[in-house]
Amino acid sequence: MPQQGLLFDTGPVVPGLLFVEDAIDPATEAALEQRIDAVPLAPFQFGQWEGKRLTAHYGSAYDYQHARPVPAPDLPDWLVALRATLLPRLEREPGQFGQALLIRYDPGAGIGWHRDRPHYDEVVGLSLGAPAVLRLRRRTADGFDRRKVELPPRSAYLLSGEVRENWEHSIAPIDATRRSITFRSLR
Ligand SMILES: O=C(O)CCC(=O)C(=O)O
Numbered sequence: 001m002p003q004q005g006l007l008f009d010t011g012p013v014v015p016g017l018l019f020v021e022d023a024i025d026p027a028t029e030a031a032l033e034q035r036i037d038a039v040p041l042a043p044f045q046f047g048q049w050e051g052k053r054l055t056a057h058y059g060s061a062y063d064y065q066h067a068r069p070v071p072a073p074d075l076p077d078w079l080v081a082l083r084a085t086l087l088p089r090l091e092r093e094p095g096q097f098g099q100a101l102l103i104r105y106d107p108g109a110g111i112g113w114h115r116d117r118p119h120y121d122e123v124v125g126l127s128l129g130a131p132a133v134l135r136l137r138r139r140t141a142d143g144f145d146r147r148k149v150e151l152p153p154r155s156a157y158l159l160s161g162e163v164r165e166n167w168e169h170s171i172a173p174i175d176a177t178r179r180s181i182t183f184r185s186l187r
């Protein structure tokens with residue numbers, strides 16, 4: 001049997017996953033949503049394929065066509081400030097997390113099964129707006145081992161170690177708008 005990991009109030013999860021409820025307050029959440037909407041977000045591009053979610057990258061971006069990381073604009077002050085308060089809540093050093101990614105998922109947008117690009121190490125995500133479910137899966141001899149984590153608004157999660165390296169994650173499309181801010185450390 002695979003190891004179940006610790007039992008959080010969200011159910012059994014995988015080693016390397018940390019979860020924090022109410023990582024920010026509602027006023028901060030509203031301000032961050034406004035910040036995200038003020039940025040020129042662009043549909044996620046994967047070669048010819050255009051995703052429904054809208055994104056903006058800082059610190060580092062990924063060129064899927066040439067399969068390599070490329071520089072991106074510096075993190076604006078408001079993201080540096082958020083990183084400084086959020087990362088310690090997940091037991092992480094803010095300065096280590098050089099990439100920030102803003103995403104807006106309008107109704108019907110989600111993110112399919114994936115592992116984050118290998119030149120990134122750990123991932124911290126902050127959920128804003130509509131509640132969503134972070135789905136996790138790992139291939140086994142006869143199918144998939146699956147877990148899920150509810151992401152209420154203002155909750156944050158860390159993907160490190162086992163869940164980062166050996167599991168895929170995805171977020172199913174929902175009928176409402178959810179925004180997320182993720183920070184990644186660079187290997
Ligand atoms: O929106 C999220 O919380 C997750 C985003 C994600 O998995 C990614 O950008 O790699």
Ligand SMILES: [Fe+2]
Pocket residue numbers: 114115116169
């Ligand atoms: Fe991801």
